[in-house]
Amino acid sequence: MAAFAVQGVSHQPDWLSAEHSTGTSIMAVEFDGGVVIGADSRTTTGAYIANRVTDKLTPITNQIFCCRSGSAADTQAIADIVKYYLDIHQTELDQKARVKTAASVFREFCYNYRDSLVAGIIVAGWDKYEGGQVYSVPLSGMCVRQPFAIGGSGSTYIYGYCDSQFKYGMSRDECMSFVKHSLALAMSRDGSSGGLIRLAVIEESGVERVVIPGNELPRFFED
Amino acid sequence: MSSIGTGYDLSASQFSPDGRVFQVEYAQKAVDNSSTAIAVKGKDGVVIGVEKLVMSKLHESTSNRRILNIDRHIGMTMAGLLADARQIASTAKEECSSYRSLFGGPIPLKYLTDRVSMFMHAYTLYSVYRPFGCSIILGSYEADGPYLYMVEPSGVSWGYHACAIGKARLAAKTELEKLKPQELTCQELVKEVANILHIVHDEVKDKEFVLEMSWVGEVTGGKHEFVPEEMVADAERQVKAAMEESSGSEDEEDL
Numbered sequence: 001m002a003a004f005a006v007q008g009v010s011h012q013p014d015w016l017s018a019e020h021s022t023g024t025s026i027m028a029v030e031f032d033g034g035v036v037i038g039a040d041s042r043t044t045t046g047a048y049i050a051n052r053v054t055d056k057l058t059p060i061t062n063q064i065f066c067c068r069s070g071s072a073a074d075t076q077a078i079a080d081i082v083k084y085y086l087d088i089h090q091t092e093l094d095q096k097a098r099v100k101t102a103a104s105v106f107r108e109f110c111y112n113y114r115d116s117l118v119a120g121i122i123v124a125g126w127d128k129y130e131g132g133q134v135y136s137v138p139l140s141g142m143c144v145r146q147p148f149a150i151g152g153s154g155s156t157y158i159y160g161y162c163d164s165q166f167k168y169g170m171s172r173d174e175c176m177s178f179v180k181h182s183l184a185l186a187m188s189r190d191g192s193s194g195g196l197i198r199l200a201v202i203e204e205s206g207v208e209r210v211v212i213p214g215n216e217l218p219r220f221f222e223d
Numbered sequence: 224m225s226s227i228g229t230g231y232d233l234s235a236s237q238f239s240p241d242g243r244v245f246q247v248e249y250a251q252k253a254v255d256n257s258s259t260a261i262a263v264k265g266k267d268g269v270v271i272g273v274e275k276l277v278m279s280k281l282h283e284s285t286s287n288r289r290i291l292n293i294d295r296h297i298g299m300t301m302a303g304l305l306a307d308a309r310q311i312a313s314t315a316k317e318e319c320s321s322y323r324s325l326f327g328g329p330i331p332l333k334y335l336t337d338r339v340s341m342f343m344h345a346y347t348l349y350s351v352y353r354p355f356g357c358s359i360i361l362g363s364y365e366a367d368g369p370y371l372y373m374v375e376p377s378g379v380s381w382g383y384h385a386c387a388i389g390k391a392r393l394a395a396k397t398e399l400e401k402l403k404p405q406e407l408t409c410q411e412l413v414k415e416v417a418n419i420l421h422i423v424h425d426e427v428k429d430k431e432f433v434l435e436m437s438w439v440g441e442v443t444g445g446k447h448e449f450v451p452e453e454m455v456a457d458a459e460r461q462v463k464a465a466m467e468e469s470s471g472s473e474d475e476e477d478l
Contacts, residue, residue, distance in 0.1 A: 089326065093334055104327025129366055143327075 023192025025154030026067035034203035041195035064125030069152035103135035111141025154186030154193035234350035250376035253356035259389035268440015269362030303357030344378025391423035
């Protein structure tokens with residue numbers, strides 16, 4: 001068993017007992033006709049990278065996704081429950097669910113159980129009533145719609161970059177480029193983010209998923 | 224077509240030999256003896272009208288509403304045992320409230336109607352309860368247009384273009400069938416509904432009545448409200464004027 005003694009007390013590496021965390025960089029941007037969402041692919045237990053190819057972009061319905069940050073267990077459990085609720089909701093209503101509805105259900109759980117959860121979630125998708133929408137549901141359990149949202153530990157390093165690069169009325173491709181570059185910068189500075197970039201574009205016609213491998217990430221100042 | 228279900232009508236948990244639940248049918252009778260309520264779904268909204276019989280001159284006419292707000296965008300009226308109906312309204316309001324709380328938006332009427340139907344139906348299954356003695360009309364205006372549903376004491380519900388419940392429902396249905404509601408706006412429907420209620424009101428058997436009307440649609444911005452008093456008064460004036468004009472030709476055929 002991997003352990004050694006420090007001052008006579010047995011010491012184990014933290015990754016043997018630390019909780020899985022998606023110390024993360026996640027992002028979502030609205031455009032006219034849909035949304036672009038993106039995430040890194042690193043899941044850590046302490047300093048050990050438990051999964052370097054994680055998929056943090058989780059489908060809730062055919063046209064609504066969520067980006068997960070915080071505790072991997074908590075966010076997976078919440079996403080499963082919300083998916084279940086919305087599935088029944090869609091069946092009972094005989095209609096596709098609205099993004100606002102999905103965000104509201106996320107909010108109900110994240111707010112009412114906020115003391116027991118560590119979950120920072122971005123809900124994004126397309127519906128025929130309001131088109132592409134992004135809703136941020138951070139740790140506290142609030143729910144707010146934004147033209148673009150960033151989340152996870154890596155997001156702290158790119159607030160300035162995103163604020164300076166965002167423009168209203170960006171096209172689908174401009175949004176993809178915005179997300180890709182922002183996440184690449186976050187991943188290069190945040191130890192808990194890294195690996196590859198997963199993107200997804202959600203529109204009326206469906207979802208297109210793109211993977212940008214680690215060696216093809218945009219590169220910035222490296223000296 | 225009245226039949227007595229002797230012996231098989233003592234509780235809602237009994238079938239008769241010919242497959243009827245008499246308690247539910249008796250509940251329907253309570254509805255059929257009540258004063259008339261009608262509702263029409265036009266192209267941009269729903270209009271509800273009720274013939275409120277004046278039981279006593281001492282009653283204040285604006286109290287004891289027959290039309291209720293269930294949610295901002297949903298209006299309800301009823302015929303039958305009004306106290307039963309208020310219980311259903313209370314349940315429906317809770318349903319709307321909990322939907323809003325979880326899903327962050329107004330409840331679709333189709334969904335609410337299903338819940339109200341299930342609720343009313345539950346009371347037709349047991350001997351400890353009696354069925355609700357009322358029919359419920361629900362109307363709303365949503366993002367994809369107006370909706371109109373009616374739920375009977377049995378728990379059965381249908382979507383309607385126009386519906387009528389109460390003592391004059393058959394006469395009212397005949398009049399409603401002459402309309403093409405999909406082509407009419409709410410303002411036009413207000414006049415039609417006022418007209419129909421005046422036509423079907425039985426002057427001989429019943430005393431005077433007060434017309435209570437509400438609408439929800441484009442014209443109210445999706446909010447269920449009472450039709451402005453002046454508009455109702457105006458419509459009634461037009462109806463009475465038209466009736467006086469044609470009163471000369473009101474000679475009934477001899478039987």
